[in-house]
Amino acid sequence: MKFPYGISDYKKIIDNGYFYADRTDRIPMIEDFGDHLLFLRPRRFGKSLLLSMLKYYYDIAKADEFELLFGKLAIGSNPTVRHNQYFVLEWDFSAVEPAGEAHAIRSALHRYLNETISRFAGYYKQQLSLEIKIYPQDAQASFQSLLTSVSQTSHKLYLLIDEYDNFANELMMNREVSKERYKALVYGEGCLKALFKVVKFATKGYGLDRAFITGVSPVVMSDITSGHNIAERICSDPDFNDLCGFNETEINAALRQIGKACEFENDKVAEALEMIKRYYDGYRFTSRRGDYIYNPTMALYFMKYFQKWCEYPKEMLDDNMAMDRSKLTYIAGLPDGDEMIMDALNENNPIIISSLARRFGVEDMLYAVKDGDFMASLLYFFGVLTIKGESEISEPVLGIPNLAVKKLYVETITDLLLPDLNTGKAMPVTRNFYTTGALQPVCDFIEQNCFKAFDNRDYRWANELTVKTAFLSLLHNDTLYITDSETALERGYADMTMIVRPDKRQFQLLDFLFEFKYVSLKDNNLSGAEAGKMTDSELKTLVPVKRKFAEAKTELKGYRETLESVYGDKLRLRCYSVVSIGFDRLVQAEI
Numbered sequence: 112m113k114f115p116y117g118i119s120d121y122k123k124i125i126d127n128g129y130f131y132a133d134r135t136d137r138i139p140m141i142e143d144f145g146d147h148l149l150f151l152r153p154r155r156f157g158k159s160l161l162l163s164m165l166k167y168y169y170d171i172a173k174a175d176e177f178e179l180l181f182g183k184l185a186i187g188s189n190p191t192v193r194h195n196q197y198f199v200l201e202w203d204f205s206a207v208e209p210a211g212e213a214h215a216i217r218s219a220l221h222r223y224l225n226e227t228i229s230r231f232a233g234y235y236k237q238q239l240s241l242e243i244k245i246y247p248q249d250a251q252a253s254f255q256s257l258l259t260s261v262s263q264t265s266h267k268l269y270l271l272i273d274e275y276d277n278f279a280n281e282l283m284m285n286r287e288v289s290k291e292r293y294k295a296l297v298y299g300e301g302c303l304k305a306l307f308k309v310v311k312f313a314t315k316g317y318g319l320d321r322a323f324i325t326g327v328s329p330v331v332m333s334d335i336t337s338g339h340n341i342a343e344r345i346c347s348d349p350d351f352n353d354l355c356g357f358n359e360t361e362i363n364a365a366l367r368q369i370g371k372a373c374e375f376e377n378d379k380v381a382e383a384l385e386m387i388k389r390y391y392d393g394y395r396f397t398s399r400r401g402d403y404i405y406n407p408t409m410a411l412y413f414m415k416y417f418q419k420w421c422e423y424p425k426e427m428l429d430d431n432m433a434m435d436r437s438k439l440t441y442i443a444g445l446p447d448g449d450e451m452i453m454d455a456l457n458e459n460n461p462i463i464i465s466s467l468a469r470r471f472g473v474e475d476m477l478y479a480v481k482d483g484d485f486m487a488s489l490l491y492f493f494g495v496l497t498i499k500g501e502s503e504i505s506e507p508v509l510g511i512p513n514l515a516v517k518k519l520y521v522e523t524i525t526d527l528l529l530p531d532l533n534t535g536k537a538m539p540v541t542r543n544f545y546t547t548g549a550l551q552p553v554c555d556f557i558e559q560n561c562f563k564a565f566d567n568r569d570y571r572w573a574n575e576l577t578v579k580t581a582f583l584s585l586l587h588n589d590t591l592y593i594t595d596s597e598t599a600l601e602r603g604y605a606d607m608t609m610i611v612r613p614d615k616r617q618f619q620l621l622d623f624l625f626e627f628k629y630v631s632l633k634d635n636n637l638s639g640a641e642a643g644k645m646t647d648s649e650l651k652t653l654v655p656v657k658r659k660f661a662e663a664k665t666e667l668k669g670y671r672e673t674l675e676s677v678y679g680d681k682l683r684l685r686c687y688s689v690v691s692i693g694f695d696r697l698v699q700a701e702i
Contacts, residue, residue, distance in 0.1 A: 114414050115131070120160075121160060121167050121180075124160070130411075132357050133184045135187070136185035137351065138168060138191060144348070146320065147324075147341045147343065148324065148344075149329075149342040149344045150351070151327060151328060152356075153327060153435075153492070153493060154327055154435070154494070155406075155431060155432060156355045156408070156494065157356060157408075158273065159325075165271060166201060166271060167180050168180075168181065168194055169194065169199055169269050170195060170198075172238065177194065197321070198235055199270075200269070201272075201273070202227055202270070203273040205277040205278070207223050213302075217302040220303070221248065221250040221302070223250075225245050231243070238264060239260050239261070240264070241260040241263045251309045254313075255309070258319065262318045267320035268318050268319045269320065269321045270319055271322070272322065272323070274326060276327055276328060276330060280330065311341055327492055327493065328489070328493070329469060349399050349400045353401070353404045356404035357407055358402060362387060362410060365414055366384055369418045370383070373418075386612075389595075390409070390413070390428075390514045391405045391413065392405045393497060394494070394497045395499070398498050409432055412424070412429040413427075423612070426589070426590060427518075427590075428515045428518050435516075436519050436523055439452060439490075439519055439520060442489060452523055455510075455520060456511070456517070456524075456579075458510055461508050461509065461510050462483070462487050462496065462510065464484040464507055465484055465506055466506070467484075467488045468489075487509055494516075495520070496510065497512040514594075514595060517596075518587065521583055521584055537585055540552050541553070541588070545621065546619050546620060546621065548623070548685040550689075551699065553586070554689070554697040556585065557581050558697055561581040561585070562694040574629050575627045575691075578697075579606050579627045583596055586609065586623075592611060592612060593610045594608070594609045594610075595610075605625070605626065606626050607625040609623040609624075609625075610682075621683050621685050622674075622678075623684070623687070624674060624684060624685070626663040626687070626688045627689050628659035629691045630653075630656060635655055635656070637693075642695045645696070650698045656692065659690045660688055660700060663690075663702070664702050668702070686701065686702040687699055688700050688702055
């Protein structure tokens, strides 16, 4: 198979026989939903390919190629009457450079629009009888000329806008950039708002019949709503939950074909499916119904590598997706945003919000108080939280979609709270632990390097989650382990598991199961100085500490039995209970 990683040209994919998950069956649904649609999905989720498919389906200049491009797909046997009936104009705002002041961005936007209109004029030269005039300083006038030319034909215009919010989001999230630049784009007669006003005007019988707009968040649309308030959102409709992304049936079929080429047994294919599922599945964009879907970019990255080498990628997180850390860093920089990032890792206590924010603009982003619903909604639109279900009173329940995204959280927290972990000092400690299970040096390192960072935050996060986060940040290594927190097991949720990756079993690596507990200094009638002078043996005799160790022992026994029943003789499992006494001392015991 040929996997189209990074390819968003639909015709190139079909012509060259690349792997393609057919979504043409949704075309009639798209047409029925409305004439002007807004579709939001995280970056690198296949939106550009979707628009490219729509372009070739509706383009009058591609009518002779319909059978070649769509004949073998769902829509090929029963096309709608609108196929190949439109002039198609494409705008991709990710191509607009957001550098300089507002006037420079306006000039860049107008240059880009004029370039697309010029290409349109050349491309449809045979179908247009009236010349399109280009106004170098006024792309809106050029667009009006395009509409006039189209109106002289028997066909109408279909406008496709990709990443409508891209350069505006870049401006907002860059803390070094003046926020006045963004406001100049969307407020008053800002150039972006003015452009969408012209687009809206064109729908009133002036040639623009349909528009399909993609983006990441509704932020910009909220600010330009008076300029363009006609777009209907199809983002959360169950029929379009997997409009972009892969479902499990498609992934399974591809992996089986790879397995056959690599001469793998069925259990090896099943193992690969479990790997790709844990790391790349888990996205859902509707709370009503709909299966979880796979991130298409990350899945293609995995399958392309897996097919070429018949082994898993060393790094499970594609570098292109690692850029999403900047979104988490942005949230962490908001008031209480770091606490939101920490809370997201606590899957035993999921994030429940009253509703997803549908309308928030730059004023909200810059000046409004950012409550939990607001920040969770942003994380959802950025693709680092997803819908896991509904509460007992029908509120959205959000969670981290998969282990690849969880790694982004761990790295963000490490940079935010535990910068010393990135200095390389921890490497000898962790390397030794992976092969020997020597936990005391790990505890010593966390006491000396991590607890100071937590202590400086006035014990705001004084609980087991904080302790777990320190260990997760220090020990996380997805080139060797499938590391998970709040792992769902039959008897509950284990605090943290580190299971050796199946392709690393030949190395001398141990598997680990952790249960973390926290007791305050006050519970033990101790000061930090007093705790620091006590030996581990003395600390373990304290009644609150003994009670926590007893709880952990009972929990670990059940979790261990479950893991051993799943992994059998392959497992080289070491089980630890760790009790934190304030943010001063750690005591541990192997169970």
